[in-house]
Amino acid sequence: MKHKIVFAEDEPQIARLTIFKLELEGYEVIWEKDGGAAYESIKANNPDLVILDIMMPVMDGYQVLKKMKEDENLKNIPVVMLTVRGQEQDIIRGFDLGSADYIVKPFRPAELAARVKKILEE
Amino acid sequence: MSGFILKIIFFFNYYVLFYFIILNGIYFLMTILSFFTIRRYMNEYRMIKHRRVFHSSFYHPITVIAPAYNEESAIVESVKSMLQLNYPEFEIIVVNDGSSDRTLEILKEGYKLRKSLLPYQKLIPCKDIKGIYASKDYPNLVVVDKINGGKADALNAGINVAKYPLVSSIDSDSLLEPDAMLKLVRPFLDNKKTIAVGGIVRIANNCKIVAGKMVEVKLSTKWLPKFQIVEYLRAFLFGRVGLDALNSLLIISGAFGLFKKAAIVENGGYLIDSVGEDMELIIRMHRHMREKNKPYRVTFVPEPVCWTEVPETLKVLGRQRNRWHRGLIDSLWIHKKMLLNPRYGIVGLFAMPFFFFFEMLGPIVELLGYIVVPLSLYFHVINVQFAVLFFFVAFVFGIVLSLSSLVLEELSFRRYPKYSQVLQLFVFAVLENFGYRQLHAWWRFKGIIDFFKGSKQWGKMEKKGFETNV
Amino acid sequence: MNYLNSFSAEGQILIYTILILLITVILLFVYTFNLRIYINIKKKFIQIKQNRWEKSIFEYISQDSSRARFSLKLRYRYFKIFGEFVENYLINLKGEDFERIIQLLRDIGYGKMLIKALNKTNKWGKAYAAHLLGLMKYKQAESKLLKLFYHDKSTVVHFNSFEALNRIGSKEELPQRIKAVIKNKHIRNTIVIDILLGYGAGINPVLIEMLEDPEIDSQGKRLIVDILSFLKAIESSKAILRLARKTDDVELKIGCIKAFSSLEDPGNASYLIESLNSENWVIRSLSAKSLGRIGVKAAIPVLKDKLYFDKNYLVRLYSAFALKQMQEKGLHALKEVLVNQRDPQVCQIIIYVIQEGILT
Numbered sequence: 003m004k005h006k007i008v009f010a011e012d013e014p015q016i017a018r019l020t021i022f023k024l025e026l027e028g029y030e031v032i033w034e035k036d037g038g039a040a041y042e043s044i045k046a047n048n049p050d051l052v053i054l055d056i057m058m059p060v061m062d063g064y065q066v067l068k069k070m071k072e073d074e075n076l077k078n079i080p081v082v083m084l085t086v087r088g089q090e091q092d093i094i095r096g097f098d099l100g101s102a103d104y105i106v107k108p109f110r111p112a113e114l115a116a117r118v119k120k121i122l123e124e
Numbered sequence: 125m126s127g128f129i130l131k132i133i134f135f136f137n138y139y140v141l142f143y144f145i146i147l148n149g150i151y152f153l154m155t156i157l158s159f160f161t162i163r164r165y166m167n168e169y170r171m172i173k174h175r176r177v178f179h180s181s182f183y184h185p186i187t188v189i190a191p192a193y194n195e196e197s198a199i200v201e202s203v204k205s206m207l208q209l210n211y212p213e214f215e216i217i218v219v220n221d222g223s224s225d226r227t228l229e230i231l232k233e234g235y236k237l238r239k240s241l242l243p244y245q246k247l248i249p250c251k252d253i254k255g256i257y258a259s260k261d262y263p264n265l266v267v268v269d270k271i272n273g274g275k276a277d278a279l280n281a282g283i284n285v286a287k288y289p290l291v292s293s294i295d296s297d298s299l300l301e302p303d304a305m306l307k308l309v310r311p312f313l314d315n316k317k318t319i320a321v322g323g324i325v326r327i328a329n330n331c332k333i334v335a336g337k338m339v340e341v342k343l344s345t346k347w348l349p350k351f352q353i354v355e356y357l358r359a360f361l362f363g364r365v366g367l368d369a370l371n372s373l374l375i376i377s378g379a380f381g382l383f384k385k386a387a388i389v390e391n392g393g394y395l396i397d398s399v400g401e402d403m404e405l406i407i408r409m410h411r412h413m414r415e416k417n418k419p420y421r422v423t424f425v426p427e428p429v430c431w432t433e434v435p436e437t438l439k440v441l442g443r444q445r446n447r448w449h450r451g452l453i454d455s456l457w458i459h460k461k462m463l464l465n466p467r468y469g470i471v472g473l474f475a476m477p478f479f480f481f482f483e484m485l486g487p488i489v490e491l492l493g494y495i496v497v498p499l500s501l502y503f504h505v506i507n508v509q510f511a512v513l514f515f516f517v518a519f520v521f522g523i524v525l526s527l528s529s530l531v532l533e534e535l536s537f538r539r540y541p542k543y544s545q546v547l548q549l550f551v552f553a554v555l556e557n558f559g560y561r562q563l564h565a566w567w568r569f570k571g572i573i574d575f576f577k578g579s580k581q582w583g584k585m586e587k588k589g590f591e592t593n594v
Numbered sequence: 595m596n597y598l599n600s601f602s603a604e605g606q607i608l609i610y611t612i613l614i615l616l617i618t619v620i621l622l623f624v625y626t627f628n629l630r631i632y633i634n635i636k637k638k639f640i641q642i643k644q645n646r647w648e649k650s651i652f653e654y655i656s657q658d659s660s661r662a663r664f665s666l667k668l669r670y671r672y673f674k675i676f677g678e679f680v681e682n683y684l685i686n687l688k689g690e691d692f693e694r695i696i697q698l699l700r701d702i703g704y705g706k707m708l709i710k711a712l713n714k715t716n717k718w719g720k721a722y723a724a725h726l727l728g729l730m731k732y733k734q735a736e737s738k739l740l741k742l743f744y745h746d747k748s749t750v751v752h753f754n755s756f757e758a759l760n761r762i763g764s765k766e767e768l769p770q771r772i773k774a775v776i777k778n779k780h781i782r783n784t785i786v787i788d789i790l791l792g793y794g795a796g797i798n799p800v801l802i803e804m805l806e807d808p809e810i811d812s813q814g815k816r817l818i819v820d821i822l823s824f825l826k827a828i829e830s831s832k833a834i835l836r837l838a839r840k841t842d843d844v845e846l847k848i849g850c851i852k853a854f855s856s857l858e859d860p861g862n863a864s865y866l867i868e869s870l871n872s873e874n875w876v877i878r879s880l881s882a883k884s885l886g887r888i889g890v891k892a893a894i895p896v897l898k899d900k901l902y903f904d905k906n907y908l909v910r911l912y913s914a915f916a917l918k919q920m921q922e923k924g925l926h927a928l929k930e931v932l933v934n935q936r937d938p939q940v941c942q943i944i945i946y947v948i949q950e951g952i953l954t
Contacts, residue, residue: 015648015682019691022652038334060337062210062302110689167718171725171750182787182824241946243939245907258950314782316813316845509601513608520615527622534626538633546630550623 004030005122006049010040010066011084012058023111027119037061041069044076051122053114054101056085056092067099080121084109133496134505140493141514147482148521154366155528158426161369162361162536165426184312185213186305186382187291189282191275192218195296196225200234202296205336207262210302211309215264219282222251222272231267236260242285248393250280275378276394276401283388292382297433299328299338300380304429308382311423319387319409320422322376324360326539327353328431338431341539343548348441350552351560352434357549358529361426361536368424372475374410376422378402380430387413387420398458400451407459410471428537442567449487449571450578456480487568494562519557526553643672644679651683654698655691673707674719677726680704684729696730705732712738717748724751728758736764743771749780757789769800773807776814783817790821798827805833812843819846823853831859838865844874851877855884863890870896875906882909886916891923898927901944902935911943918947 007029011017014035021031032047034040038060044052052070056063063083070076080102085092096104103117188206192199199218206216220228231237237257244256251273259265270281279293290312294300304323311318329349332340344350367373378401388394391412394401406422413420435441456463456479463480465472497515500506530546530553533539540546601609668676683695699705711723712735724742727735735758742755756775759766775786790797801818804810810818815837822830831854838850851869854862867890869881882900885893893916900913917924925948932944 013682013686015644015679016686018648019652019655019683019687022656026656057210059302060334060339062208065208107686108688108692109686111687111691112689168750171718171721171754182784182820241942241950243911243943243946245939310782310784313784507602507605509605510608513605513612516612517608517615520612520619524615524618524622527619527626531622531626534629538630543627543630546626550626554619 004028005051006030006032006047007051007053007118008032008034008040008044008047008049009053010034010037010058010063011053011055012036013055020111020114023115024118027115029118035059037063037066041066044070044079045073048075049079051118052079052081053118054081054083056083056096064095064099067096067101071100082114082117082121084114130503130505133500133503136492136496137500137506140489140497143489144518147486148525150478150482151362151525154370155362155525155532157369158362158365158532159535161365162426162532166536182313183212183306183309184290185215185288186211186309187215187217187282187286187288187385188305189217189219189279189286189291189293190296191221191278191282191293192223192227192296193221193272193275193278194223194225194227196223196227196230199227199231199296201336203231203235203265205299206294206296207265208302208336209300209305211305213288214305215266215286215288216262217266217268217282217285219268219270219278221270221274221278228267228269232257235262235265235267237267240266242266244285247284247389248280249396250277250284250393253281253285256285274396276396276398279401280393280396283385283393286385289385290382291385291388292380293378294430295379295432298325298379299333299336299431301338301429301431304380305382307425307427307429311421311425312382312384315421315423317419318421318423319384319413320376320381320406321383321425322364322373322381322423323425323429324364324427325356325377325379325430325432326428327356327434329433329436331431333431341541343540343545344436346436347552348436348438349434350548351556352441354526354530354549354553354556355564357533358526361529361532364424365426367475370474371470372478373422373424374406374471374475374479375403376406376424377430379432395458398451398454399447400455403451404455404458407455407462407476410475411459411462411468414468414471426536428539438563442563442570445564445567446571446574449484449568450575452479453484453572453575456484484572487565487572490562490565491569522557522561523554526556529553640675640678643675647676647679651695651698655694668702668704668707670707670710673704673711674722676704677708677722681726681729684726699730700732705730705734708732709735709738712742717746717751720746721748721750721754724754724758728754728761731762733762736762736766740764740766743774749778752778753781753785753789757792760789760792768797769803772797772800773804773810776804776810776817786817787821791824795825795827798822798825798830802827802830802833805830805837812841812846815841816846816849819849819853823849823856826856828857828859831857831861835862835865844877847874848876848880851880851884855880855887858888860888860890863888863892866890867893867896870900875909878904878906879908879912882912882916886912886919889920891920894920894923894927897924898931901928901931901940907939910940914940914943914947918951 007024009017009021009031011020011033012035017033021033024031032043032049034043036059040054041061054063054066067081067083070079070081081100083096083101083104084107085104086107093104102121105114105117188209190203190206203216203218218231220231237259240256240258242256242258251271254269254271257267257269266285268281268285270278282293283291290309292305308321308323311321327344327349329344329346330342331338332342343353364373364375381402387409388405391405391409395404398404409420409422435444456476459476462468462472463476468476497511501508501511527550530549534546540549680695680699684692687695705727708723708727712720715723720742724739727739739755739759742751743759746752746755753775756771759771772790775781775789801822804818805815819834819837822834834850834853838847841847851866854866863885866881866885869877872878872881878900882897885897897913897916901910901917904910904913914928917928928944928948932941935941935944
């Protein structure tokens with residue numbers, strides 16, 4: 003069975019490239035361009051994993067993550083944060099809110115795919 | 125006797141002509157200046173758009189003060205929207221200005237507030253603070269409960285409690301773009317002399333706002349807000365940008381500005397009895413800094429960053445403009461000493477006279493013009509041809525100025541995406557010269573009269589609610 | 595024209611004015627709409643182009659490098675929009691995909707095109723070309739960029755070529771270049787900081803050396819101190835201490851004391867304790883804050899003294915915070931002051947500090 007991933011990222015070029023790479027690995031990826039839509043999509047699609055960019059319109063990554071953790075049905079879905087802020091406190095904040103992993107931009111799409119694979123195997 | 129009156133009328137005509145030429149000359153100059161300033165800003169913006177997100181620890185932390193008076197219905201939502209601000213380190217201080225409704229109780233329930241012993245210093249005068257509350261869920265939310273004293277007093281209380289070096293005041297009903305503060309803070313980092321920064325306020329009527337964020341910019345369906353959109357574009361895109369380029373910025377909107385706390389404290393805080401406390405503060409800062417010969421900078425970021433609701437009925441709008449004008453007169457009157465005083469540099473020699481003779485007395489000249497010119501025609505003091513043509517010139521020039529601000533918007537931010545919206549704004553920019561402008565002059569004229577009538581009854585205490593000056 | 599002659603001279607001037615203004619109105623109207631239409635068409639055009647480029651890039655990336663054949667032809671006049679397209683990849687990616695895209699750009703001659711742009715366009719175009727060359731790490735542009743850095747009058751070109759040289763990794767006259775940028779008052783502080791931080795810790799020795807350079811004014815030194823402090827460059831501690839002792843500039847002193855707080859080097863403790871007696875209250879309060887952060891127990895008696903007697907509220911407040919950060923001994927000192935202190939405000943501070951902790 004194909005694993006389903008919701009991917010929230012507002013920069014379309016990077017998003018499309020990443021999706022292209024993830025689809026090569028055999029995942030089904032649903033792309034959302036802002037935090038609000040991402041949250042709705044997560045509720046509707048019940049994915050196996052969520053990738054959230056932190057800087058996004060409508061809701062930022064932290065807010066989406068927080069809302070997911072408050073929801074009984076969604077709180078067990080693993081979340082990977084994608085961030086340009088390489089700073090400690092941001093990463094810690096993500097982990098505090100319950101993210102499973104993080105990737106700092108600039109990033110290697112292959113590495114993202116590898117981490118996603120690892121989390122989904124666990 | 126009648127000869128004397130005719131003479132007055134005759135000279136008044138020349139005065140109007142003179143006034144018209146000077147005023148429009150200044151406006152024209154400002155348009156040109158704004159054009160260059162905004163073009164430069166856009167180019168710079170394009171260059172830094174893709175830079176790394178600036179390292180957060182270099183940003184100065186910010187205190188956002190939100191005064192609240194009888195706002196039980198909306199307060200929880202608006203605080204929630206403020207807490208979403210995208211900024212590395214900030215606190216929100218909600219000042220409950222002795223509301224008679226359940227504002228405080230609702231905040232207590234909504235944010236699980238507990239009483240805090242948070243120490244503060246009475247740096248500037250304000251009414252007694254009854255209690256300070258901290259939130260369990262949001263460590264950066266502080267609620268101050270104080271005795272009623274009006275908006276300026278509430279802001280002063282907030283400044284006393286603020287713990288960060290930069291403070292900003294925002295209305296609970298206006299909406300900040302998420303990265304508004306990141307943009308406003310840059311002048312403070314670039315120039316250590318900066319003491320105050322303002323940004324552009326836009327009209328939110330009928331826009332689609334979801335969960336405290338702007339989702340779609342739309343034009344209002346009513347005509348009055350549309351006039352105001354054109355008016356705001358003009359006021360901000362070339363009024364303030366132009367004044368800023370001339371280093372003569374005297375107004376930073378009460379709805380949205382960022383200040384160095386030390387500078388506010390040094391200058392004594394907001395004036396409690398003023399109708400236009402925000403403008404008065406800026407003028408006072410200019411005055412004190414120049415008297416002390418301290419280098420300083422008051423500046424403006426030409427980016428749309430704050431969205432606010434404007435009145436949709438003539439009655440409310442008239443009242444608002446009346447009050448703004450009283451605030452303007454009040455602020456200028458308090459600092460009349462600066463007028464044409466070379467000691468205050470460009471502020472004394474250009475900014476103050478500009479505001480005094482054109483912004484403040486403008487409505488009188490304009491309205492008298494509408495009366496005297498027909499009179500002169502009747503008495504054959506001036507040439508009919510000349511008068512009619514002159515009126516035409518005045519109107520068409522007004523239209524050109526209104527349109528130039530739309531062109532500036534088109535060249536820069538283009539926040540209204542559809543052709544139909546641009547077309548509508550064009551139509552309203554033309555129409556505003558026939559009716560709206562005269563009405564506006566009338567409201568401001570009434571403001572002048574009310575100011576001189578009202579100044580005698582000052583000192584009467586009443587419960588103060590607040591309204592904001594843009 | 596005969597009709598016009600029936601007007602007086604002033605009347606004719608006014609009529610001409612009206613005509614000119616009316617024409618302006620029409621021109622403004624037409625201009626705005628044309629601009630809007632032009633921009634929208636351009637957007638669509640760029641969209642189409644970019645979609646095509648994107649497709650090629652995906653094909654290229656998914657193939658084995660040995661068989662890679664690339665079908666992308668680029669015309670010079672599209673160098674800007676192509677730059678806007680490719681910039682996103684260069685900024686957000688690293689690793690093998692990044693390398694491959696750079697290789698591709700070289701193969702299609704984009705680097706050469708940008709060097710051509712450095713000679714030909716206006717200052718914004720030059721700045722942008724320099725920026726892209728930096729992102730591409732295009733070594734061949736080094737000499738040209740150096741030339742622009744030293745000789746171009748425009749500030750944007752100046753700092754963009756500087757940043758590009760950094761990205762390329764040019765070692766040529768590095769200290770002089772950094773000095774030139776810090777001394778240039780037309781470049782915004784935010785940008786200088788951003789660029790210098792791009793180096794990472796590699797330039798710390800250069801920066802530390804510059805702290806002693808008499809040619810750099812105190813504002814420039816303040817900037818360097820801020821950067822070293824942000825990078826937590828502990829090796830700069832001694833130089834900053836020397837600077838703090840030497841300078842008369844209050845702003846710079848404040849910067850140094852803030853840096854001591856982030857460097858957390860106990861070696862600066864004695865200077866900070868001395869500064870508690872400075873005439874300037876900002877320096878006193880920040881020194882107290884730094885002492886608390888570093889946790890200098892030797893400062894407890896002086897801090898206690900400050901909490902009792904200092905005229906300034908904030909100095910008292912930060913002294914209390916500092917004491918709170920010094921565990922048992924500090925807490926003990928706080929309680930002692932509380933018992934003996936009469937001032938209700940100070941008592942309130944102490945109770946707050948003991949019960950709720952400190953403010954950051």
